[in-house]
Amino acid sequence: MLGKWEDAPDSPCPFCQKRLDRTFVINDTGVQEPGAWTVCSHCGAVLRFTSGMTLRMATAEEMRGLGRERMSALYNFRNELMLAKAARN
Numbered sequence: 001m002l003g004k005w006e007d008a009p010d011s012p013c014p015f016c017q018k019r020l021d022r023t024f025v026i027n028d029t030g031v032q033e034p035g036a037w038t039v040c041s042h043c044g045a046v047l048r049f050t051s052g053m054t055l056r057m058a059t060a061e062e063m064r065g066l067g068r069e070r071m072s073a074l075y076n077f078r079n080e081l082m083l084a085k086a087a088r089n
């Protein structure tokens, strides 16, 4: 499982400070867990879950190490979110 919709985490986005509506988790297990990747549903920031299950910005180095398949899943999801957001405005 490369990615899966999940209920939003309690933690707000560290970039825009808004609480995510829901989240799309990208990792091997498809569950929210430390180290899993997601994208902010408001600003599109690429985020990771910390050991305390809060959200932090992914670093450039982490993004380089993500790999083509996961990176493409992440960006497809990000595009979907941004298009849905634009359609609402």
Ligand SMILES: [Zn+2]
Pocket (backbone or CB within 6 Å): 013, 014, 015, 016, 017, 018, 040, 041, 042, 043, 044, 045
């Ligand atoms: Zn955000």
